[in-house]
Amino acid sequence: MSNTAAIRPGGPALPEWVRRLPEYLMIWVPLLLSAAHLVSFSLWTIWISFTPSTLIPVTGWVGLRNYTAVAASRNWQIALDNLLLFGCAFVVLSAATGLILAILLDQRIRGENVLRSIFLYPLAVSFVVTGTVWSWLLNPGLGIQKLVHDLGWTSFRFDWLIDRDMAIWTIVIAAIWQSSGFAMALFLAGLRSVDADIIKAAQIDGAGPVRIYRRIILPSLWPITITVVVIQLQFAISTFDLVRALTNGGPGIATQLPALVVYDLMFQRSLLGRGAAAAVLMLLILLAVLLPYAAWRYFQRRRAAHA
Amino acid sequence: MRDRTFAPRRIWIYLVVSLIAAAWLAPLIVVVLNSLRTNEEIAQGSMIGWPQHLAWSNYAAAWSGFCVAETCAGIRPYMLNSALVTIPATIFSTMLGAIAGYAVSLWRFRGDTWIYGIVTLGLFLPQQMRLLPWTIVLRDIGLINTLAGLVLIHTIQGLSFTTLFCRNYYVAIPHELIRAARIDGAGFFRIFWRIILPLSAPILIVTVIWQFTHIWNEFLYGVTFTTGQQQPVTAALIALSAAVADIPQHGVQSAAVIIAALPTLLIYLLGGKYFVRGLTAGAVK
């Protein structure tokens, strides 16, 4: 190592900053590159959202025109409604599924390795594949409904994919399938780090398993739950490939989501300025979610520091 | 609960767990079955069904047969392209993220909270939004249409995740350990190499799994920043989908999906245990 050579007694004394140059480079170059790309890309998008750019970025100033056009469009309004519904339903259900799976797996059952792999494997699959395969399964003419009909139960109906009001739930189903394994892993991690002595003490006091879960284990999972919710929420907001492969925003425009609208405006409709405006609005939604979380983290840390 | 005392309940546990597991496996089973049925067979029945004859030819076609325009080499060359991007980008982003996380958590320097905060925000920046800025950056540094350009993108973008998770993991390492080593005269790299890295296996497994699957499955940058012969495996998969290929080729498509997913599936199968373990140690903080 270069720096160890420099501090060897009797060696030529290099200035401190030269001696530590390699480590500064290794720390700062990647971090600065990463931070710089995020900041500059965001600023660039904000700037573009105020320009009349269409096919390629151009200079110019159109004020808030792109924003008003996006906000007035039916696609965007539907996308926001859907995001609210999809975001809430998906976050709650996938966290709940993850928690249930984690609790079940935490019962020292046989075959835990196999089961864990089963719940985790969807994470390995690309969103495009997930969307495609679920579009086969959920399509009433090809998938589950067809199978049940062929088996003889012809009045069976499972046609959410083509039902305007229910189609958004097919995305919820596929998204839960894909990502609740991650919630499970996080919860399992949390369950495994609960202090075993406290549980033992409670058992000695005669507390039943339900009581132990309610009073000791679940409260200790609170911080993880927040992490799970934030991660799933950002997943919900940026969901794109999955919807594109599963419903492509349909039936009609019933399952539009903000990320889909951004891509559609920017690249399908060649309205870069409007797409950028939609992207900025999306970032604002993200911030609205993240800021409370950051504040919560901040106060939690302060409390921990004072305690 | 971790003891085996309440036996009758356990039947219920197994029952519930197996039912959910079956539901989770269903899509995989459907794809595997379809990969063994001919296109005609699927077209005549439904997407769900037993193969009448095992159509192994689907796998041959998927691996080295089907055509993407004039290149009739199946999925094979595209797998190689994906590997050439995914492996280096995974290694770079993991190593750089580990060093950054180590620096942020154990060395504390001026501005570290700010830069760390900004970098982790990168997890939340939608990727469609970054497409055009990346175009400009790659153009200006002359890396457009090179696999190196894709490696660069994925390394820099991946830093957000790897730094976050490594930092959370390293925060738990007692500072005394570092202090003692510094008193002994060990520098930044020596401590990292001798003390931190040997402790890092669980979290590095998490970041490697995460990065590998995400980069392997990426499509948008993969087709925009490459030319024909360098395209990633996801592009070849898309070329097989019904909307592009005229007639649905569900059989070959299923086989190709399975082959393309093998590397990431294997990684999860082999690393799943450590994934949970690494999260236990790291992400929970």
Place this chain on the structure above:
Amino acid sequence: MPITTTRRRLLAGSVATLALPAFARAQGAVKPRLTAISQWSAGSDGAAITALGKKFEEKGGVWQHSPVPGFTTEMMNKLRAQIMAGDPPACSQLKGPEIAAWSKIAPTVDLDAVVAAAGYEKVVAPDLAKLHKPGGKWIALPLQIYSTNMLFLSKRAMDKAKADKIPVTWAEFNDLAEKMKSGGVAFPIANGGTRPDDGQKFEAALAGISPLAYRAAIMNLEKKALEGPEIKAAFAQVRKIADWMDPNVGAQHFSTNLKRFVDGDMGMMIMGGWAQGVLRNAGFKFEDFTIAPGPSDNSKPVFLLNADAFIFWQRKEPDLQAGQTLMAQLVMDPAIQTMYSQITGSIPVRTDVDLSGEGWSEGQRTTAAALKNAIASNQAVLSMAHNMAQENGMTAAMIDVITEYVKNKTIKPEQAATRLAEAVEGAR
């Protein structure tokens, strides 16, 4: 700023305009090479462009085609990235008004001399020619033509309906659909439900009801025409079509239903001529179905033009310039157009190609005849659903309304007409 760099580069490029002498000189000296981008990666499209590449190589050229699988959007992303990088392909797939739009962001090749040498202008439909010479000069070349409103009739479904007369007007079409329904055809309409598919249903209806109204409302975006009674009538016809479809089709590609169509479980399909190529690729026989021009209330065929084309981007490399000349010559060559159309099921752009020979299907002959008649009666219009009538942004805004209408049966035709007019205003 990165942007200004692009502009400077583009300007620098446009100063060095290509002249014919340089062109010709280059061709003699070097081995022609062509870099091309298209989304044609699979099926009959993939087969056709591969065959074209072979011909290019036979002429001594180096063929470097980079297919971008997926939606057209991805192909455009790729093209945009190449243009912004100052490295556009020598030629790329692009169509309709997008040719004019894209030609403003990067210098294109002036093909006038090559086109004149081939005498191409005389054999291309004037409306079509206009799209490919936005500034008065040829910069792009159409390759093949489809009509998006061909009527495909399943033989077995016709038998079930005990019908043998091909419907000419929408009234006859509706009658036949009812007959099929009562004759035991489960679903008289076999279309899919993708966005362009829904758009096609509407444009076929409107153009069939009144080509004049179509031209005024959809192509010229005249406010009065957009609020006219024909639009409402077209939406009402679309509702009928949607009601005859299998609701389970959802947003699937039309090709998923081809087997049920051939089997007579579904009866009619309003689809582009490319369905012929798909049917042939899927192994179905031409005896199983009939192709006719889409319904037209004035009984004269209406042709909804859809043409694939290549745009040529300016390059300085002599081998690429030679490649562009060779490619342009090939694309205009009747033999090449014949080869291409026979693979994909389209008809040639050249109106002077004889389709009576072997290798052409009855459907293609019908299509070519329909085009000739439609041009004569001024009933050849540009397809909206396939981005020939308007730029992508306007098309997408229109299809939003149409696809929502098709999928949501509670929307009244009047409401849809109002929404369409609003959407057009919003996207202007």
